[in-house]
Amino acid sequence: MSAPLIDRVRERLAAERAALRPSIVAAAIRAESGGVLGDTEVLSSLRELQTELVGAGILEPLLCAPGTTDVLVTAPDAVFVDDGRGLRQTSVRFADEAAVRRLAQRLALRAGRRLDEAQPWVDGHLSSVGGGHPDGPLTVRVHAVLPPIAAAGTCLSLRVLRPATQDLDALVASGAIDAEADALLREIIASRLAFVVSGGTGAGNTTTHL
Secondary structure (H helix, E strand, C coil): CCHHHHHHHHHHHHHHCCCCCHHHHHHHHHHHCCCCCCHHHHHHHHHHHHHHHCCCHHHHHHHHCCCCCEEEEEECCEEEEECCCCEEECCCCCCCHHHHHHHHHHHHHHCCCCCCCCCCEEEEEEEEECCCCCCCCEEEEEEEECCCCCCCCCEEEEEEECCCCCEHHHHHHHCCCCHHHHHHHHHHHHCCCCCCCCCCCCCCCCCCEC
16 A cells, blocks of 8 residues: 555545544545555555554554563664563564654654654653553553654654552562661651652552552
């Protein structure tokens, strides 16, 4: 499916403001292609276009995989995932730099942010991502950077925010925090003092109940 056809279908769907049901998208593909595509080609184009219009696109299966904490894109052919076994490159590939940029801009828009030449970086949160995840829709933190800040091309980072599974009592019981540090931390919190929480990626900085 060519980029011009994708753009025409996207514009048609935006103008119609119809729900993105498969039948609606397929009809738009047929109309914008002049009716020359057969059923097999329409189905193939529908699957390709859904990655441009719905959810996290071709990154959705990575986000929905059990244990995924981070998905990173540093180039069209450099997509990485961390599922608790360290960061590793996947076989997922974008068609080109423009496809990465379109996804980054669409996710930014969903997060209520703008991402363009005037605002070439964005941080935001997405809810109800990854409808195919066994635990239900996910909350994802999105960070994206466009050129010229990202000199090699659009970079995209998606962090899956898991429900909190640890609290201070659990950390003390596991030996991660000793009794003296526990008492000090509780006193700081009770006194409503400012403090800094630091640690490695995925250590629970954000999700630990204090």
